[in-house]
Amino acid sequence: MEKLWSPWRSHYIESFKNPKNSGCIFCDAFHENVNDDSSLLIEKGELTFTVLNLYPYNNGHLLIVPNRHLSDFDLLTDDEYLDIMRKLKLAKSALNIISKPAGFNIGANLGKASGAGIDDHIHFHIVPRWNGDTNFMPVLGEVKVLSQDLLLTKKKLIEAYNTKQNT
Secondary structure, rough: OOOOOOHHHHHHHHHHOOOOOOOOOHHHHOOOOOOOOOOOOEEEEEEEEEEOOOOOOOOOOOEEOOOOOOOOOHOOHHHHHHHHHHHHHHHHHHHHHHOOOOOOEEEOOHHHHHHOOOOOOEEEEEEOOOOOOHHHHHHHHOOOOOOOOOOHHHHHOOOOOOOHOOO
């Protein structure tokens, strides 16, 4: 694989060396403010929160995360599980409003062997998909091109979330 220079990743890597961080990016994200322009947090609830993936597979790639730090799917309470499903449904509706994808991938990678990049705090992905969204860049260049800034996507998603929650 050829190297692609991505200096923005150094901020992510360096964040783990910061002693004020908890060591879990999701626990840190939970303590952020939705209204902070540098935060990718979309919404916070009593049991779960929604955040944009910093390294998305596609524009609008969201993560639904339980507020409690736990790694095992079996440790989710019934209320947490139900809230995750409700938040995935809300995320799907909001993504339909802002980007009208042709489909979605929804799921979780449980454990390192399954491909979980962060396996110590369970989280669920919802990835909007379009026909033809795999092109020569990831296939030949092993590079993903995103056409929209994450913080602009965040702004649009918050507006869509507010629309769906008020209906």
